[in-house]
Amino acid sequence: MNAHRTSRRRFLGQASCSAVSSIPLLNTLLNLRLAGSIASAAPPVASEYRAIVCLFLSGGNDSFNMLSPYSGPSSTHDDSRTEYVNSRGDLALDLEDLHRIHPTNTGVRTFGVHPSMPNLAARFEAGDAAFVANVGTLIEPVFSRAEVIAASKRLPLGLYSHSDQIEQWQTSVPQSRTGVGWAGRMMDLIKGINPGQAVSMNISIDGSNVFQSGITGAEYAVNAGYGDGSGGGATPLTGYKAGYDPDRPFDNTASTAVDSMLAQQYSHLLQETFQKKRREAQQAYEMYAAATAPDLPATATFTNDNPLSRQLKQVAKAIMGRNGLQAARQTFFVQRGGWDHHSETLSLQEAMLGEVDQAIGEFWQALVALGIQDQVVLFTASDFGRTLTSNARGSDHAWGGNHFVMGGSVVGKKIYGQYPSLALNPESGNDLNPLDTGRGRLIPTTSCDEYFAELALWLGVPPSSLPLVLPNVGNFFTPAATGPLGFLA
Template sequence: MNRRRFLGQASCSAVSAIPVLNTLLNLRLASSIANAAPPGPGEYRALVCLFLSGGNDSFNMLSPFSGPSSTHGNSRTEYENSRGNLALPLAGLHEIHPLNTPGRTFAVHPSMPKLAARFEAGDAAFVANVGTLIEPVFNRTEVANASKRLPLGLYSHSDQIEQWQTSVPQSRSGVGWGGRMMDLIKDINPSQLVSMNISMDGSNVFQSGITGAEYAVKPSSSATEGGAQALAGYAANYGSSPFTNVASHAVDSMLARQYGHLLQETFQQKRRDSQEAYAIYAEATSGTLPGDVKFRLVNNEVEDTDANRLGQQLHQVAKAIMGRNTIGALRQTFFVNLGGWDHHSETLSQQEGMLKDVDDAIGAFWNQLVLLGIQDQVTLFTASDFGRTLTSNDRGSDHAWGGNHFIMGGSVDGRKIFGQYPSLALNPEIGSELNALDTGRGRMIPTTSCDEYFGELALWLGVPPSSLHLVLPNVGNFFSPGATGPLGFFG
């Protein structure tokens, strides 16, 4: 297994085995379940988390194009000076014109024309310089002197992946903020057999709660395959094969058995629920999606490459959304993952291809949502381990802290950059400080916390403002929940 595949597939799932150490938080949440107000008839909403595991170099995904920064009269020149051989040439960039950055324009990576088009159309926005924080940190002196509480394992893949998925950077936990949302609001859904949280990438911390976990399914490898995996050798209606009939009868007999012991009967009920959930999900996703949207699917004879894999995952998300009524869901979260972003070398060439994969996949997903007529009820957002150094290590960039992310959906207050896009000036090794946020080599202190970013999403999904602290325990350090979100990207 190569490094790219390891980071892409192992890291996001392996962290779910980390012991749950924050017991007090979990007990408080379990004893304080607060249901959201029931939605109106058919008022469906879904969040899609697109995790870019490995640490995306996001200051090339969204870079300055024109106008001044807070420390330089020409932000593009400042960017080029700081990035050196990692700076993208001006030619080929997609200039975007945010409505809330007067006097400045920005650029989306050349490989992402579909994202740039969605931004300019008002269906997407960026959130600048987001990262894990326990409390606000304003300058590198506070970091150097440890006068503020800092996240555990800063710059570590495993720690930062976990913290982006739990939003509890002061301790290690196996309960994610998506799981805590599920604990709070899952009863909105008429049916509970298929989890509110559905993963296209196996086990993950983000969707793991106290009262349940994600429902993991297989991404589509063709227009008709993928989805929930059947019990091998079992057919609900039996079949023509004598072996299948015998095996299926044995399974039915086992599931019909009653136990007097509470633990045995509880486990037995889980088996029955699992079989019923499979039947429901399989029926819900058996139909064909409208239109002829190209998700770059492959058949079983073609290598399952990363480029195709993201399209497969989002294709399966679209099928689950189409089947939401059969599943019995008014609120859902989905987890998809694309790994391989740890570009310590060949950053420009590797990112060029991988961002194109992302752009193609989200472009197809948006087109499918439009055909389903549900683009206003679904929001896709990105997450990643961390940003990367502005400076080059001669061939690539290294682990850093704050980074840029995008959100896409018809309910998003688009064509804006939320949060504070930082100065990209580098502090000299000797001499006066130019940029309080640069802790060295262009490792940027986040100006927007994960809690603010996630709080906006949680409130939109239906978490009551009074219960937001149960989902995001540190949110009160950055924001007092009220009628509007912390950043305002849902208007």
Template sequence: MIAFNSPRRQFLGQASCAAVSSIPVLNTLLNLSFAEKLAAVTAPTNSDYRAVVCLFLSGGNDSFNMLVPRETSAYAQYQATRSNLALAPGSLIDIHPTGQNTFAVHGGMPEIAALFEAGQAAFVANVGTLIEPVQNRTQVSAVTKQLPLGLYSHSDQIEQWQTSLPNQRSGIGWAGRTADLLQGLNANQKVPMNISLDGSNVWQTGHQNAEYAITTGGAVALENYDFGWQQYDTTTQAFSQSVDSHLAQQYSNILMQTFNTRKKAALDAYNAFTSATAASLPGSISFPGSYVGSRLQMIAKAIQGHAHAALGAVRQTFFVNLGGWDHHSGVLNLQGQMLPQISQAIGAFYNQLVAMNMQDKVTLYTASDFGRTLTSNGQGSDHAWGSNQFVVGGSVQGRKIYGSFPSLALNPDTGPEQNPLDTGSGRLIPTTSCDQFFAELALWLGVSPTDLPLVLPNIGNFYTPSASNPPLGFMM
């Protein structure tokens, strides 16, 4: 991780914008903007801890079977369009959005349904990558609107959901850009603001910061190294002393010294994180032993009060990636197995937050490559565009469906257009942009409205940052 060190931070605090703009290494407009803003960020009080958890469902979740309309005519349209992929009413769990028609969630998601009904979860309907608003399929077919690069491509759309830059290919994510602005708020700079349970990712990669990768067992150690004295383990003791002596060396070779500095920083981070997360979780909450369950349990250890206090953290993000959602076949059976794992893990995670009295300080959201075709390919569904996602947390304005849930009608091959959002086979044009979705979370984390375009460069195409109203309204 490349981070601003203390001298640079002091310099930025004293320098004028004109002076900062003359630094050669900060030679892009975006980096200059970040440098200028870092000097102006004010740390919140210690009690004002906030964290965002991204649960990425890579492969493209068929989310129109995760959230289903239940109003009579809308459900009949759903059945007609989805044909053999439609879920029967008896397999669904009805939810009752405030002031909206009745919807339902997949029958394997009772925990999400309960959180929604209790006001701690909300859905964002038909959200996707957009450069600018697109109203109908004619604009798509005639290319009279700018369209995201590589529509329907896994790699392109995963990248764009993590960068919120659908008009360019980039290795810098919006959580990384957020950390470039907010990392300095954390008193302890040994452990980065962005922590990943699934290794390197674009979402948490910034210009000046990157993710800190851990496992379900905690921080990753240097094999046979222990920062504490091991009285009865002479092998570990000897190896650790050897490493420490190397770390204490000063090298004239820049490459060797840089490597040594990075290794020392990694060990310092390991020591800090391991000490901070050593305590057991309160409340005797039972987490499922699933892939997501074990990761959310580790995240809970990192955010419990004494842990984030020990880390000096007031802002954090966490990343979890669960693959296997590319269901070109077997979608009903596979979702029947996978969605319950998601629901159970999130249910346990929220209960743990309540046990720690931190439910208002943590927000979890889902993301995926794209939605899938409403039509069946015979055995499953194919790559599409707009999708439904959900957010969970005590600061979520829950029991609502945000955005515009689309008509699920299909356009005929010939004749008048029935649904302007259907580009073919039920590939729906998003009615809400990723920028609007992410802006809610970025603002809640503490990014100022004036800084929002630094984190989400295209936000001005969908929302005016200086507006008195929020982008979508799902965060308190």
């Protein structure tokens, strides 16, 4: 017993100190089915349920217009609004169009939410939402442009690259490329909390993704449905229908054949494995379809011609069906692409942020109708922020950006992390803003690890196992001793 405790402490110490080595160690332990001795997640009390929803804005959202200064000083200017206008040029939003918000933790400073996002602003002012400022991929803290130029700090692979940064936001491993996501590693560790295992703890409404891919499993992908309101939900085996339908003789024949195949026992390992997967897929479909068959409450309405609303409707249905799915913990993945606005940012963002705001407003109303708003947290992610400077009325790829979280358990009406100075460095001479690496590409002041750690701990990952989910987290805080940002209660 003492030897076991010693080896476990040694392992956890190595995991928190060595980001590179922890992933292969985790893979080995999981493949040996020893993860239970590491992730000592306490079982939830009866009927307790928690879920996180990742809203991925792929393409790189220009988030310093989603959340911009309204009044008060910055660290480099006595009027942060003037500084914002000077740096953004023709990308600056008009002050009178913004939804003014009053964070309780920023002193005299106030901020403005994008004109197309009244629902987000309202949720913030009501205390059900918060912003996390200037988040980005980091291996270790980076404090200045001088450190970047001198290469004195390890930097993420492929900075400013869509493919690399999307992967890194979904894996939280910026120093190497991997197909295993942080929600996948989280699932590997705590999925035993769920009484049922037929349907994955991780559910995607936008196909396969790295975020939810683990060592022992992957996401369960469902369909968002169509603009006319049809479709949506789990996808069955093609041509298969359980039971007998006198109006579908061909499907009856095909289904009988499939049932016969699934009932067979095979001596060939590959054949048996293939059929086992088909049996599991059919079992998962039947469970998911039954659990999500009931209609949502009448007050939970979603807009069919908004693709993101359709995705979040399916999330709401899966949450409503959590008991049928035997799920105490879940993650969901939804996505809205098209944020790579190298031109016409203002007009494009006006429409797209409006879609996002409409969808999250409808989702919040659905959670309230289900009485589950305190047990679900929606958070945003994106490839990167964008340059403060204009590029023909657009903006280019950058680094740090702003994000929001929404849910009844969010300690809201606050901006977490450090909202940075938006000053631009001069082309020559001393730096005015140490975070500006050029053209308003801002070094993140909050790491993805700090952002994600809050969500992972809330979902049930023990602090001692957090380095297995987020290998670099020990470079930013000590999980067993101190908490991350504090935006979840």
